Amino acid sequence: xxxxxxxxxxxxxxxxxxxxxxxxxxxxxxxxxxxxxxxxxxxxxxxxxxxxxxxxxxxxxxxxxxxxxxxxxxxxxxxxxxxxxxxxxxxxxxxxxxxxxxxxxxxxxxxxxxxxxxxxxxxxxxxxxxxxxxxxxxxxxxxxxxxxxxxxxxxxxxxxxxxxxxxxxxxxxxxxxxxxxxxxxxxxxxxxxxxxxxxxxxxxxxxxxxxxxxxxxxxxxxxxxxxxxxxxxxxxxxxxxxxxxxxxxxxxxxxxxxxxxxxxxxxxxxxxxxxxxxxxxxxxxxxxxxxxxxxxxxxxxxxxxxxxxxxxxxxxxxxxxxxxxxxxxxxxxxxxxxxxxxxxxxxxxxxxxxxxxxxxxxxxxxxxxxxxxxxxxxxxxxxxxxxxxxxxxxxxxxxxxxxxxxxxxxxxxxxxxxxxxxxxxxxxxxxxxxxxxxxxxxxxxxxxxxxxxxxxxxxxxxxxxxxxxxxxxxxxxxxxxxxxxxxxxxxxxxxxxxxxxxxxxxxxxxxxxxxxxxxxxxxxxxxxxxxxxxxxx
Numbered sequence: 001x002x003x004x005x006x007x008x009x010x011x012x013x014x015x016x017x018x019x020x021x022x023x024x025x026x027x028x029x030x031x032x033x034x035x036x037x038x039x040x041x042x043x044x045x046x047x048x049x050x051x052x053x054x055x056x057x058x059x060x061x062x063x064x065x066x067x068x069x070x071x072x073x074x075x076x077x078x079x080x081x082x083x084x085x086x087x088x089x090x091x092x093x094x095x096x097x098x099x100x101x102x103x104x105x106x107x108x109x110x111x112x113x114x115x116x117x118x119x120x121x122x123x124x125x126x127x128x129x130x131x132x133x134x135x136x137x138x139x140x141x142x143x144x145x146x147x148x149x150x151x152x153x154x155x156x157x158x159x160x161x162x163x164x165x166x167x168x169x170x171x172x173x174x175x176x177x178x179x180x181x182x183x184x185x186x187x188x189x190x191x192x193x194x195x196x197x198x199x200x201x202x203x204x205x206x207x208x209x210x211x212x213x214x215x216x217x218x219x220x221x222x223x224x225x226x227x228x229x230x231x232x233x234x235x236x237x238x239x240x241x242x243x244x245x246x247x248x249x250x251x252x253x254x255x256x257x258x259x260x261x262x263x264x265x266x267x268x269x270x271x272x273x274x275x276x277x278x279x280x281x282x283x284x285x286x287x288x289x290x291x292x293x294x295x296x297x298x299x300x301x302x303x304x305x306x307x308x309x310x311x312x313x314x315x316x317x318x319x320x321x322x323x324x325x326x327x328x329x330x331x332x333x334x335x336x337x338x339x340x341x342x343x344x345x346x347x348x349x350x351x352x353x354x355x356x357x358x359x360x361x362x363x364x365x366x367x368x369x370x371x372x373x374x375x376x377x378x379x380x381x382x383x384x385x386x387x388x389x390x391x392x393x394x395x396x397x398x399x400x401x402x403x404x405x406x407x408x409x410x411x412x413x414x415x416x417x418x419x420x421x422x423x424x425x426x427x428x429x430x431x432x433x434x435x436x437x438x439x440x441x442x443x444x445x446x447x448x449x450x451x452x453x454x455x456x457x458x459x460x461x462x463x464x465x466x467x468x469x470x471x472x473x474x475x476x477x478x479x480x481x482x483x484x485x486x487x488x489x490x491x492x493x494x495x496x497x498x499x500x501x502x503x504x505x506x507x508x509x510x511x512x513x514x515x516x517x518x519x520x521x522x523x524x525x526x527x528x529x530x531x532x533x534x535x536x537x
Contacts, residue, residue: 007271007275007276007307007308008259008271008275008276008277008305008306008307009045009276009305009306009307010276010277010278010281010298010301010303010304010305010306011041011045011047011303011304011305011306012302012303012386013034013039013047013302013303013304014049014302014342014368014370015302015342015368015370015371015385015411015413015428016035016302016370016413016456017034017035017036017037017039017302018034018035018299018302018499019032019033019034019039019284019285019297019298019299019302019303019304020032020033020034020035020062020063020064020284020285020297020299021033021063021064021065021107021240021284021285021297022065022285022286022287022295022296022297022304023065023066023067023073023287024067024287024288024289024290024295025040025067025073025088026067026071026088027088028042028043028290029041029042029043029290030042030043030287030289030295030304031065031067031073031086032065032285032297032304033062033063033064033065033075033285034049034062035061035062035499036051036052036056036058036059036060036062037049037050037051037056037062038050038051038056038062038065038073038075038084038086038090039304040090041295041304043289043290043291043293047304048090050086050090050091050092054086054090054091054092055091055092056084056086056092056095057077057080057082057095059079059080060077060078060079060080060082060084060095061077061078061079061080062075062076062077062078062084063075063076063077063078063105063106063107064076064105064106064107064108064118064119064153065108066108066109066110066116067110068085068110068116068131069110069114069131070131071087071088072085072086072087072088072093073085073086073087073088074108074110074116074129075108076105076106076107076108076118077095077105078104078105078106078121079104080095080097081097081098081100081101081102081103081104081105081120081123082095082096082097082098082105083095083096083098083105083108083116083118083127083129083135084096094133096129096133096135098120098123098127098135098137099135099137100120100123100125100137102122102123103120103121103122103123103125103127104120104121104122104123105118105119105120105121105123105127106118106119106120106121106150106151106152107119107151107152107153107195108153109153109154109155109161110155111128111155111161111176112155112159112160112176113176114130114131115128115129115130115131115176116128116129117129117153117155117161117174118153119150119151119152119153119163120137120150121149121150121151121166122149123137123139124139124140124144124146124147124148124149124150125137125138125139125144125150126138126139126142126144126150126153126161126163126172126174126180128178136178138174138178138180142174142178142179142180143179143180143181143182144172144180144182145165145168145170145182147167147168148165148167148168148170148172149165149166149167149168150163150164150165150166150172151163151164151165151166151193151194151195152164152193152194152195152196152197152206152207153196154196154197154198154204155198156173156198156204156219157198157202157219158219159175159176160173160174160175160176160219161173161174161175161176162174162196162198162204162217163196164193164194164195164196164206165182165193166192166193166194166209168182169184169187169189169190169191169192169193170182170183170184170187170193171183171184171187171193171196171204171206171215171217171221171223173221181221183217183221183223185221185223186222186223186224186225187208187215187223187225188208188211188213188225190210190211191208191210191211191213191215191225192208192209192210192211193206193207193208193215194206194207194208194209194238194239195207195239195240195241196241197241197242197243197249198243199216199243199249199264200243200247200248200249200264201264202218202219203216203217203218203219203264204216204217204218204219205217205241205243205249205262206241207238207239207240207241207251208225208238209237209238209239211225211227212227212228212232212234212235212236212237212238213225213226213227213232213238214226214227214230214232214238214241214249214251214260214262214268216266224266226262226266226268230262230266230267230268231267231268231269231270232260232268232270233253233256233258233270235255235256236253236255236256236258236260236270237253237254237255237256238251238252238253238254238260239251239252239253239254239283239284239285240252240284240285240286240296241286242286242287242288242294243288244261244288244294244309245288245292245293245309246309247263247264248261248262248263248264248309249261249262249263249264250262250286250288250294250307250309251286252283252284252285252286252296253270253283254282254283254284254299256270256272257272257273257277257279257280257281257282257283258270258271258272258277258283259271259272259275259277259283259286259294259296259305259307261309271307275307277305278298278301278303279452280300280301280429280452280454280472281298281299281300281301281303281305282298282299282300282301282472283296283297283298283299283305284296284297284298284299285297289306292309293306293307293308293309294306294307294308294309300452300454300471300472328340328370328371328372329372330372330373330374330380331374332349332374332380332395333374333378333395334395336349336350336351336395337349337350337351338350338372338380338393339372340369340370340371340372340382341358341369342368342369342370342385344358345360345363345365345366345367345368345369346358346359346360346363346369347359347360347363347369347372347380347382347391347393347397347399349395349397357397359393359397359399360399361397361399362398362399362400362401363384363391363399363401364384364387364389364401366386366387367384367385367386367387367389367391368384368385368386368387369382369383369384369385369391370382370383370384370385370412370413370414371383371413371414371415371425372415373415373416373417373423374417375392375417375423375438376417376421376422376438377438378395379392379393379394379395379438380392380393380394380395381415381417381423381436382415383412383413383414383415383425384401384412385411385412385413385428386411387401387403388403388406388407388408388409388410388411388412389401389402389403389406389412390402390403390406390412390415390423390425390434390436390440390442392440400440402436402440402442404440404442405441405442405443405444406427406434406442406444407427407430407432407444409429409430410427410428410429410430410432410434411427411428411429411430412425412426412427412428412434413425413426413427413428413455413456414426414456414457414458414468415458416458416459416460416466417460418435418460418466418481419460419464419481420481421437421438422435422436422437422438423435423436423437423438424458424466424479425458426455426456426457426458426468427444427455428454428455428456428471429454430444431446431447431448431452431453431454431455432444432445432446432447432455433445433447433455433458433466433468433477433479433485435483443483445479445483445485447470447473447477447485447487448487452472452473453470453471453472453473453475453477454470454471454472454473455468455469455470455471455477456468456469456470456471456499456500457469457498457499457500457501457511458501459501459502459503459509460503461478461503461509461524462503462507462508462509462524463524464481465478465479465480465481465524466478466479466480466481467479467501467503467509467522468501469498469499469500469501469511470487470498471497471498471499473487474489474490474497474498475487475488475489475490475498476488476490476498476501476509476511476520476522476528478526486526488522488526488528490513490520490528490530491530497513498511498512498513498520499511499512499513500512504521507524508521508522508523508524509521509522509523509524510522513530518530518531519531
């Protein structure tokens, strides 16, 4: 059998970015959203990130993104129920509160009327924002069904906006005057239509995550579905979809870890690890780039990927030139602030007077120091995501690294001081929890080998154990000081994706779910309850 042609090139992002959606910008670059920032990647691979330092509100949860008619890039802020706008130079030009709070805006698209249109997943509305920031919302009074959960949105070839109703299991159409029509005939009862785009054939194409199908709807409302009989692998979880420069539709398979292509005639081809895609990367957003290629985000792999539509091998250009990009911050035992600078590859100490000193002597080049915490020995301990090491730095700036006992390519991520006098950390890429003593002895505890759990955030629980999230596995885990692991699954029917965990003042553990817009609580006995953000328990 001939070897598969390598179609895919990947570009690493800093740890814990969770890249979501991606779009082509008017400046010839690709723009994408991450959990706490807006990113830009040039066709040659150079990456820039824009966050709070550029005017973005903290913990806003950027999600959908699209180029606007005013030359700006517009995006949704799901967690804060806002619409944001960023200039091509990377300056946040405005954040606009929606009329309805707790609405969780998801996708956004430029309309034919010169405005931006967006979906409100939890608010069950379609919204419109003018370049001046004026917002209008459309709901049941305009023909939208209750509790429909609008998700994807795109401008159609007929001068209207088309959207998916993930909860209502319908495809909707809204005119620029706000008149809504819904279609469901021909759609599988368990479809769960997700994202939608205009196709090169004059139809609208959409993904059905729950039913594992690709759908097509004409502007007259006739729906056709394509599934495993047309070449789609089982349990692929198709997510974003876009029209490519080759006249086909391209989509991501987050569950199947593949990029898919479907012709207007319904023939599906899939591309995976054989073509250069990393394992467990979780392809998510996808966009047609100005270079004629398809660009996509890797939600779990924390990368931006590029795939050629014609099967031409592409070289792997060097990673972006290192910049400072701070990762995490903690208060040191010396009462200074200590931060990791993953792209600049050093540890930084900042006094309360603002005097900054950086340390990189003893640090492996290109190690990407990520999370940092104070250890029981009075030193600062940190993870090195790319070098697969645990680092220790004294308050005097002396660095020591430890790797003996660590699995190769394990991706150490979060780290916390345990109640047993050791440091505990997660290995996102190796599916393990690690422990390191103050003298550098490392022990690893594997999670279920059959799962790609992607353990991330870890904290000390009120019961004296360590608790952690499994972002890809959609579970909350507990590990005792003796190394016994117990896992608690979240609701598999929901797009929960837990991302951050902390001990609450009520002796429970609390966590955030990125995709669902919910906050969860788990007792030390393992009882889970979820709350929609903005609503009282």
